[in-house]
Amino acid sequence: MSKTEQNIRTKVKQLLDEGKIRYCIGYETGSDSWHVTPGFIFDAKDAEKIVFNPLCANNLVGYLTDEKKRELRKGEKADTRPIALLVKGCDSKALIQLLSENQIQRSEVIILGVPCNGSIDIHRLEKLAHEMKLPAEAMYSMEITRNGNNFTGEWKGKKYSFPLEKTVFDKCLCCVTPNPLISDELFGDKIETTGAKNYASVEEIEALPVEKRWEFWSEQFSRCIRCSACKNICPLCYCKECAVDSADIVITPQTTSKEKTNKMPWVEKNSELPENIFFHLTRMMHMAGRCINCGECERACPMNIPLGLLTKKIEKDVKELFGHEAGLDPEAKSLLSIFEEGDPGDFIK
Amino acid sequence: MTSSNSAKNRDFVIKKEHIPKFLKGLSGYSIYAPVADNDLITFKLVQKFDALALNYSNAVKSPKYLFLPQTETMFFFKKGGKDKVEVSEPKQEEKIIIFGIRPCDAAGIAMLDTVFSGDYDDTFYQKRRENSVLIGLACNDPDKNCFCTSTGGAPDASDGLDILLTDIGDSYYVNVLTPKGAKLLEKSDLFAKPSAEHAKAADKTHKNAHQKLSEKIDTAGLPEKLGAMFEHPFWKQVSMKCLACGACTFLCPTCFCFDINDLEYTDTATKRVRTWDSCQFGSYTLHTSGHNPRPNKENRMRNRIMHKYKYHYDNFKSPGCTGCGRCIIHCPVNMNLKGILKELINLEIGQG
Numbered sequence: 133m134s135k136t137e138q139n140i141r142t143k144v145k146q147l148l149d150e151g152k153i154r155y156c157i158g159y160e161t162g163s164d165s166w167h168v169t170p171g172f173i174f175d176a177k178d179a180e181k182i183v184f185n186p187l188c189a190n191n192l193v194g195y196l197t198d199e200k201k202r203e204l205r206k207g208e209k210a211d212t213r214p215i216a217l218l219v220k221g222c223d224s225k226a227l228i229q230l231l232s233e234n235q236i237q238r239s240e241v242i243i244l245g246v247p248c249n250g251s252i253d254i255h256r257l258e259k260l261a262h263e264m265k266l267p268a269e270a271m272y273s274m275e276i277t278r279n280g281n282n283f284t285g286e287w288k289g290k291k292y293s294f295p296l297e298k299t300v301f302d303k304c305l306c307c308v309t310p311n312p313l314i315s316d317e318l319f320g321d322k323i324e325t326t327g328a329k330n331y332a333s334v335e336e337i338e339a340l341p342v343e344k345r346w347e348f349w350s351e352q353f354s355r356c357i358r359c360s361a362c363k364n365i366c367p368l369c370y371c372k373e374c375a376v377d378s379a380d381i382v383i384t385p386q387t388t389s390k391e392k393t394n395k396m397p398w399v400e401k402n403s404e405l406p407e408n409i410f411f412h413l414t415r416m417m418h419m420a421g422r423c424i425n426c427g428e429c430e431r432a433c434p435m436n437i438p439l440g441l442l443t444k445k446i447e448k449d450v451k452e453l454f455g456h457e458a459g460l461d462p463e464a465k466s467l468l469s470i471f472e473e474g475d476p477g478d479f480i481k
Numbered sequence: 482m483t484s485s486n487s488a489k490n491r492d493f494v495i496k497k498e499h500i501p502k503f504l505k506g507l508s509g510y511s512i513y514a515p516v517a518d519n520d521l522i523t524f525k526l527v528q529k530f531d532a533l534a535l536n537y538s539n540a541v542k543s544p545k546y547l548f549l550p551q552t553e554t555m556f557f558f559k560k561g562g563k564d565k566v567e568v569s570e571p572k573q574e575e576k577i578i579i580f581g582i583r584p585c586d587a588a589g590i591a592m593l594d595t596v597f598s599g600d601y602d603d604t605f606y607q608k609r610r611e612n613s614v615l616i617g618l619a620c621n622d623p624d625k626n627c628f629c630t631s632t633g634g635a636p637d638a639s640d641g642l643d644i645l646l647t648d649i650g651d652s653y654y655v656n657v658l659t660p661k662g663a664k665l666l667e668k669s670d671l672f673a674k675p676s677a678e679h680a681k682a683a684d685k686t687h688k689n690a691h692q693k694l695s696e697k698i699d700t701a702g703l704p705e706k707l708g709a710m711f712e713h714p715f716w717k718q719v720s721m722k723c724l725a726c727g728a729c730t731f732l733c734p735t736c737f738c739f740d741i742n743d744l745e746y747t748d749t750a751t752k753r754v755r756t757w758d759s760c761q762f763g764s765y766t767l768h769t770s771g772h773n774p775r776p777n778k779e780n781r782m783r784n785r786i787m788h789k790y791k792y793h794y795d796n797f798k799s800p801g802c803t804g805c806g807r808c809i810i811h812c813p814v815n816m817n818l819k820g821i822l823k824e825l826i827n828l829e830i831g832q833g
Contacts, residue, residue, distance in 0.1 A: 159490065162815035162817065163624065163626065163809055163815055163817040163819070163820060168815070169722060169815035169816070169817070170721075170722040170814050171722075172718070172721040172722065174718075179802075190814060194724075197720075202777050202778075203776045203777055205717075259520070259706060268625055271623060306788055307753045337702070344818060355521075356783040357542065357551065357731045357732075358551075358725045358727075358731075358757075359727040359728040359730075359731045359732075359759070360727055360762070361724065361726040361727075361728045361813050363726075364724040364725055364726040365724050365813050365814075376829070377762075377764065378742075378746075381764070381767075382772055383767070383769075383770070383771030385772060392769065396700050400654075400742065401552075401740060401742060401756040402551075402742070402744060402754050402756050402759075403551045403552050403757075404552055429814075431723075431813065432542060432726070432728070432813035434542075434732060435541065435542075436519045436520055436521050444578075449517050462585040473622065
């Protein structure tokens with residue numbers, strides 16, 4: 133067990149013992165030693181379940197707004213104590229964005245920051261392990277540790293090495309925020325960043341003629357099964373009523389029947405290509421100036437749709453057009469709700 | 482197990498290299514088979530049979546969509562003169578063969594057969610099903626998340642199948658299971674009588690696969706236990722990390738919930754479609770009054786488990802799950818159904 137992991141456990145145990153938090157959101161070992169899963173720690177004695185290692189990919193920030201949506205059970209009293217939350221560098225940007233959008237208050241969360249020098253994409257690691265002909269038994273019982281530019285593991289006395297560039301997410305290879313930008317306590321040493329933003333993959337698509345781009349994205353979106361994993365895992369999708377979900381509507385006793393019947397389903401439930409395209413592109417437009425490129429939508433997609441290309445494209449556009457980057461300043465105004473004289477207006481014909 | 486040491490007269494062998502020729506010879510059918518694309522294995526309409534991904538674990542989504550399409554047009558309607566509505570139905574005459582389907586997915590289709598021929602005859606489903614032949618491929622190397630043997634299935638089970646193939650090296654051992662299956666083979670000269678060695682090899686392969694699935698979850702008594710824990714705090718605790726997305730239910734070989742909508746088709750015509758729905762979505766049981774009997778994801782997660790391991794059991798005397806493991810493999814937050822079942826079995830629920 134790493135010292136970082138031990139320190140996190142000690143801190144969480146202390147917070148729970150003192151009754152200062154509702155619960156802690158961290159990571160636990162999942163279905164095998166190569167999978168971690170979000171863990172919710174309510175009891176101090178469970179603090180020892182918390183793990184932190186390069187497999188901790190999930191961005192946990194979305195669980196904060198998720199909690200707010202939950203209706204209380206009969207007789208249940210609202211608990212107003214803060215929630216302790218584990219955040220890596222990229223996760224912290226999502227948290228900052230939520231703070232700037234006034235979706236959570238700073239006092240509602242105790243931020244346990246952990247510097248991160250790259251998360252393993254389990255699918256890439258599994259693929260590599262298959263190529264290396266590792267037996268399944270070895271794969272899922274091997275503990276993975278970081279050693280310089282490699283991840284290493286040992287099984288039956290034999291050492292295996294997995295190169296960084298073949299195992300981590302693309303976003304990690306060009307990460308400029310390995311350290312949490314906001315935290316109450318930091319666990320582990322700060323990491324010097326050598327990464328630089330890289331839009332090569334986006335530029336490659338941009339360079340294609342429009343017909344080819346259409347063909348490319350049509351092929352990608354035709355695979356979509358509209359499971360909503362991309363939208364539901366997004367730490368910045370918190371609306372109770374969603375523009376791209378035809379049935380996700382908020383009805384109160386005051387809603388009139390006329391309002392109900394006139395509710396416009398912008399995106400229908402059918403999973404045919406035009407609706408799929410509309411679903412994804414509308415979602416992306418709603419993320420412009422807000423998306424912090426944590427890559428969770430792409431990771432969550434069971435159909436391998438390269439959504440990260442789109443999130444990077446909007447990040448690039450927003451930066452080029454407005455000089456804006458999301459998730460850096462909790463006091464920042466929301467890009468799409470402000471207007472400045474210098475804003476580009478070329479699109480108004 | 483379907484195998485035995487002595488070959489039955491409905492058993493054959495076919496050389497692997499003859500499979501493309503066999504499939505090519507099956508005229509009048511659309512053939513769906515597993516192919517690799519974008520790092521994914523999916524069942525697709527295949528015309529060239531030399532690049533099938535038959536050495537696969539399982540397809541990302543179950544081929545149930547060939548019988549229950551994610552979006553299915555039920556009929557078109559438009560105004561046809563005064564007080565008249567013209568209704569037309571789409572033609573649905575495609576005859577299909579699903580080649581290389583895994584026993585868990587075929588079991589899923591057998592399960593859907595009971596649902597769609599139960600209290601109500603679903604002609605959309607039934608017609609597609611009648612027009613289909615299922616050629617299964619036994620699992621030699623089950624995935625670590627597979628648990629078919631805990632749900633009444635097996636890596637070499639024959640439920641729902643017309644023919645079962647077993648990979649025995651350079652050939653497939655062929656069990657013909659139904660007259661439909663026999664008819665498909667009768668005109669082909671590519672199938673030979675199996676030798677005792679062939680039968681032995683198939684048997685050994687099946688036994689090996691069973692051994693890999695030796696960890697069984699004993700679900701005896703679970704339906705009753707679930708019935709007694711509707712309001713148990715377990716559901717809240719287990720669903721905390723759930724995203725309430727529909728990845729598990731949409732990839733599942735047995736989930737069958739759907740929704741019906743009218744969509745504009747042309748300027749003057751409308752089509753009525755049914756689309757998959759998921760009990761994990763917040764809108765699933767949203768009433769028009771605004772009331773939702775399952776407002777939180779804990780209520781909906783409970784429904785998913787209850788449906789698979791209690792309600793389906795109550796109705797059909799078997800669990801509504803085939804242990805394919807997809808909901809574990811593809812869950813973005815690593816929700817582990819196997820783990821949940823074990824927790825449920827070990828849980829002390831006390832009285833009331």
